[in-house]
Amino acid sequence: MAGPIDPKLVPKRTLASGEKIPCIGMGTFGSDRYPPAEISAAVGGAIRAGYRLFDCAAVYGNEDRIGEVFDDAFNSGVVKREELFINSKVWNDMHGRGNVLLALAKTLRDLRLDYLDSYMVHWPFPNCHTPGCAGDARNPDSVPFSADRFMGAWKQMERIVDMGLARYIGMSNMTIPKLEAVLPLCRIQPAMIEMEMHPGFQQPDLYKYCVDRKILVIGFSPVGSPNRPDRDKADGDIAATEIPELVAIAKAHGLHPAIVCLKWAVQRGQIPIPFSVHEKNYLANLRCVTEDPLTDAEMAAIARADKNCRLIKGQVFLWEGAKGWEDLWD
Ligand SMILES: NC(=O)c1ccc[n+]([C@@H]2O[C@H](COP(=O)([O-])OP(=O)(O)OC[C@H]3O[C@@H](n4cnc5c(N)ncnc54)[C@H](OP(=O)(O)O)[C@@H]3O)[C@@H](O)[C@H]2O)c1
Numbered sequence: 292m293a294g295p296i297d298p299k300l301v302p303k304r305t306l307a308s309g310e311k312i313p314c315i316g317m318g319t320f321g322s323d324r325y326p327p328a329e330i331s332a333a334v335g336g337a338i339r340a341g342y343r344l345f346d347c348a349a350v351y352g353n354e355d356r357i358g359e360v361f362d363d364a365f366n367s368g369v370v371k372r373e374e375l376f377i378n379s380k381v382w383n384d385m386h387g388r389g390n391v392l393l394a395l396a397k398t399l400r401d402l403r404l405d406y407l408d409s410y411m412v413h414w415p416f417p418n419c420h421t422p423g424c425a426g427d428a429r430n431p432d433s434v435p436f437s438a439d440r441f442m443g444a445w446k447q448m449e450r451i452v453d454m455g456l457a458r459y460i461g462m463s464n465m466t467i468p469k470l471e472a473v474l475p476l477c478r479i480q481p482a483m484i485e486m487e488m489h490p491g492f493q494q495p496d497l498y499k500y501c502v503d504r505k506i507l508v509i510g511f512s513p514v515g516s517p518n519r520p521d522r523d524k525a526d527g528d529i530a531a532t533e534i535p536e537l538v539a540i541a542k543a544h545g546l547h548p549a550i551v552c553l554k555w556a557v558q559r560g561q562i563p564i565p566f567s568v569h570e571k572n573y574l575a576n577l578r579c580v581t582e583d584p585l586t587d588a589e590m591a592a593i594a595r596a597d598k599n600c601r602l603i604k605g606q607v608f609l610w611e612g613a614k615g616w617e618d619l620w621d
Contacts, residue, residue, distance in 0.1 A: 461509075
């Protein structure tokens with residue numbers, strides 16, 4: 292198997308602050324399929340492989356195990372804390388007054404860190420589902436988006452920056468109308484916005500909206516999340532890795548279609564955060580951004596192949612009276 296990648300060879304993206312961060316990271320959501328120990332072992336392997344950006348979240352239920360791995364890596368001198376860029380996210384049940392700081396304290400304790408590089412609001416509503424629930428599960432306490440309510444959480448996020456506990460703050464699962472409603476109210480603008488993004492769901496308008504405002508885009512499910520939880524699977528979903536144009540490009544390069552998804556993401560400009568516990572895959576995912584770029588014609592062919600097919604629809608967050616998952620996305 293090919294060896295590690297020198298992190299210096301991994302291209303960088305520039306935050307509005309001017310700081311440069313890696314153009315690719317590793318996701319840590321096990322889709323209710325991979326146990327925490329397997330994921331944390333992969334994080335350890337990924338650090339040794341040359342990954343320097345990790346996307347964590349309290350709701351993934353594995354921050355304590357990942358924290359052990361970070362601690363080991365720092366103590367054994369494999370990497371220094373300041374060489375990693377570590378994201379985490381506040382879960383929907385912790386948006387209320389005083390709760391964001393409590394959630395962050397738990398995340399810092401679990402990850403065994405003094406500060407996060409970035410802390411994000413995972414979803415823009417306080418709506419929760421029980422772990423492992425079915426797709427049609429509904430919580431009677433769920434509510435539609437409200438800019439006022441969101442800003443209650445965001446003001447707490449801003450104070451976290453003031454306290455030096457997170458270097459940047461960000462949002463996730465936003466839309467242009469929601470951003471239009473909240474960005475003018477933010478004392479500290481989001482440095483990054485995490486959103487579903489793969490060749491089958493390219494979100495060109497939201498992507499441009501963020502780029503125009505110097506907000507970095509982090510693309511989740513960059514391979515199209517083939518092992519996503521069953522609650523996130525629906526009739527009519529299109530697998531990013533089976534789009535014919537993409538498969539043809541993969542064949543021409545002698546690559547797995549997943550790798551073409553990642554090359555497309557990085558060359559377009561978003562930061563993909565692919566997940567895999569398999570060394571062969573996570574190594575290939577990092578290596579692919581350092582060699583054999585796609586041609587302009589291949590990039591254009593993938594852009595034209597967009598299916599506008601959202602896979603992570605979020606229907607478990609719907610409120611009483613909502614018609615369907617589209618209501619979550621304006
Ligand atoms: N902000 C949010 O609301 C949100 C939502 C969803 C996800 N995320 C973040 O985004 C990360 C990635 O998203 P995701 O896990 O949903 O989907 P993903 O990265 O698109 O897909 C992960 C799956 O792709 C397969 N894969 C990865 N690299 C591969 C390769 N080189 N060749 C073949 N197969 C490959 C893996 O299979 P194997 O396991 O077999 O290798 C893995 O199960 C998550 O882990 C999480 O950190 C955030």
